[in-house]
Amino acid sequence: MRVSMSDVARHANVSMSTVSRVINGLEIVKPETRKRVEEAIEQLRYQPSGLARGLMRGRSELIGLVLPDLHGEFYSEIIRGADAEARELGYGLVISSIHKVGEDAPGPAIQHRGLLDGMALMVSELTDGIRRTLSDMPVPFVLLDNDLPGAPHDSVIIDQRHAVRKLMQHVIGNCGARRVIFLGGAESNVDTRARFGACREALEQSGLPLAPEDVYYLDFDYRTAFNLAARVIPSWAGSGAFVFAANDEMAAGVIAAASQAGVRIPDDLGVVGFDDTRIAQLTHPALTTVRVPMALMGAESVRLLCQRLQQRDAKPARVVLQPEVVVRASCGAANK
């Protein structure tokens, strides 16, 4: 069975208080005593129980990171950033994907909330169930990549609107786009909505209509985009048309379909994506896209959360991260 603090105390012939002091580095322990205790700890291979300590202190030093999914580079970058920051700040990171979020589901399957000091969470759709879960959240949390203005929690958001606008300006201004075809994920998806909205706005400002038949809602997937493009790409090619895919995977699918159909990118059709994932550098031609600072988003959300855990009553913070347009060959800007 486990060796506990009282075992160490007995072994070192001191009281538990003293052992506790040694462990926590309080300086009021006589060097000689300290040494005895440390030896006992070493010999007994004593490992303090985080549970007991957490219970006393009223915090576990554990924070949750809940993501819509764990698949893809996108999320792994968030995790990476969050992990680095959490380590820095001395917190442990409990990671979980949202399991099933049905219509009426109570929201994220956060089994272990009773153990967490706070949570960073990202949801792909803001259903009522999720809204309810959020408002009932028993611990502080920060919302990632989701704009819920005026809400009483911290949030880290990506200024997608601005980025898309810059991208569209580039495509129209520098690359001579005269028609834009939009490829989104699910229509209810928050990112799809944000990117679509910004795209339409930007086009309107440029006097370029976004024709309803040029808007496709797919599923963020390479294959699906490929299939669609394989079918209808002839109707896109030429005439200064540009595909704006809401993520790089779909853009890559379009490029592949184009190559197969003999449609030249960017000459016959421009293609731009979003995310700047690994795939963007591997398409032929390489993909013009928007680099989203994923790792930074993970890190910032952890930072914000831990900050809040220190200052519970500070007013809600809102960190806005700016993505960056990355120009490569697929939009043809290099040619102009």
Next chain:
Amino acid sequence: MRVSMSDVARHANVSMSTVSRVINGLEIVKPETRKRVEEAIEQLRYQPSGLARGLMRGRSELIGLVLPDLHGEFYSEIIRGADAEARELGYGLVISSIHKVGEDAPGPAIQHRGLLDGMALMVSELTDGIRRTLSDMPVPFVLLDNDLPGAPHDSVIIDQRHAVRKLMQHVIGNCGARRVIFLGGAESNVDTRARFGACREALEQSGLPLAPEDVYYLDFDYRTAFNLAARVIPSWAGSGAFVFAANDEMAAGVIAAASQAGVRIPDDLGVVGFDDTRIAQLTHPALTTVRVPMALMGAESVRLLCQRLQQRDAKPARVVLQPEVVVRASCGAANK
């Protein structure tokens, strides 16, 4: 401040024991009482403290997953599999990358061990520091992708040797390879070693020498492999030469360099990789590689660990996962 169980008890006019019974679903509570308690819980938005419960029960239902790094599809797949399985089994997953593992470092920076019931860990190099950390581990753990025969813990390993052998047999037998160039990561890296060893063995059995000057230790990176290949690829091309890169990234780098140098793949040079990551489907030609069941590895390690938490004294298990050779165009087998 937090609402605790005694608040609920007072509110429902029962004792804490009864509240506890209701929460844990013990059936010996009178329906009427149960209802009162449930209402109190609802009204007070009571959320039991996992810390206290864990302390009493002697387990936190939290397991750690420690990976060498969090970057790349590879690791994110492991996390995904582990997350799914952990959720299934009712455990929370604490994820962390190994931070610095210097020569003398005590090993993984596992701050939060005192909170974990067990750990699944994967290390990229088995230094003495790590060995020591392992043998001192205060909780059960399973080792991923690392062969430490006879050790007293569970492990999940990939039978890389077998997979590489099959790959080599394919390349030699079906594709007519007559010379193999090996591209590894760091020489001390466990995967590099395993893949190199298996490669050399397989070649020896086929009577094909692996020339020392055909062995390169790089860093698993696209760029590095590209640069190397850009320099020396002329000396590789022709004569039935095949590059065996120890991961897909490097293989992709070689293919890109070949394309730039006008070396035709697979006609002038065959290329095969390892891992079957996303990139393998995106190279031109698509990459023949070895599919490693990453998600399964994550899931299996969690399963094994949780099993051990039930049966502490069962004898160490060892799950061997078989990778699979995925033949695509880069080895030229389709031509034969």
Next chain:
DNA sequence: TGTTGGGCTGAAAGCGGTGTCAATTCGCCG
């Protein structure tokens, strides 16, 4: 009507630490 035996419920003892406060021990001053 006195027992007996369930079915429910409550009191209390921890789980393994932390932190407060009092007690003990000294070094040193008057």
Next chain:
DNA sequence: CGGCGAATTGACACCGCTTTCAGCCCAACA
């Protein structure tokens, strides 16, 4: 040599929940 404050250390009350174990109430039985 007694007194004092600083330096150390110990005793003990909790943190919030689980889990015996005992107690209470009441129907059933004799």
